[in-house]
Structure formats: C-alpha cells, structure tokens
Amino acid sequence: MxxxxxxxxxxxxxxxxxxxxAQSPxxxxxIEGAPEKxxxxxxxxDRRRRFPLNADRCERCGFLELYA
Structure with missing residues (x-):
C-alpha cells in the first residue's frame, strides 16, 4: 500500500x-446500524456486521482518517 x-x-x-x-483492550x-439498548x-x-477500524494520523497537523 x-x-x-x-x-x-x-x-x-x-x-x-x-x-x-472499556472492558478488555x-x-x-x-458496527452496522443504529445503536439499540x-x-x-x-x-x-448480535448479527451485525463488524469491522475493525484502521486510523491514519497526519504527522504534522494531527488530522485523523478512519477506515473500516
């Protein structure tokens, strides 16, 4: 890449x-969809699509860009 x-x-x-x-590192x-209590x-x-987030951070200005 x-x-x-x-x-x-x-x-x-x-x-x-x-x-x-919050619970374990x-x-x-x-998480797909709106939060439901x-x-x-x-x-x-349960039964929702889940993707880990990757984050790119600018070394100069600190801008973050997230990808799932």
Whole structure:
C-alpha cells in the first residue's frame, strides 16, 4: 500500500489504530446500524456486521482518517 498523504496539509500520515479499553483492550470496531439498548449487555450487537477500524494520523497537523 502506498504511503498516505494528509488531505489537509500534504504531510505524511502514520497508520495506527484506536484502542477500546472499556472492558478488555482491543481495537475499536465499526458496527452496522443504529445503536439499540440491551438490558444485559448495554447494546445489542448480535448479527451485525463488524469491522475493525484502521486510523491514519497526519504527522504534522494531527488530522485523523478512519477506515473500516
């Protein structure tokens, strides 16, 4: 994959990820659909498509771009 360039300032971007440490450390995920409350787990997540998020951060201005 070619090096990412910041769309805001043209500087190089570094690839990383967002960490969700609410329960156990794991990468943050994109979940399909609107959030629905669940009495037992907080949110209903079963049978929804899930994708881990990749994040690119500009080394100069800090702009973040997320990809699922």
């Amino acid at each position: 070619p090096a990412m360039i910041c769309p805001k300032c043209g500087s190089p971007m570094t690839t990383g990820f967002l960490l969700d440490s 794991k990468p943050t995920e994109w 669940s009495f037992w787990t907080g949110l209903k997540l």
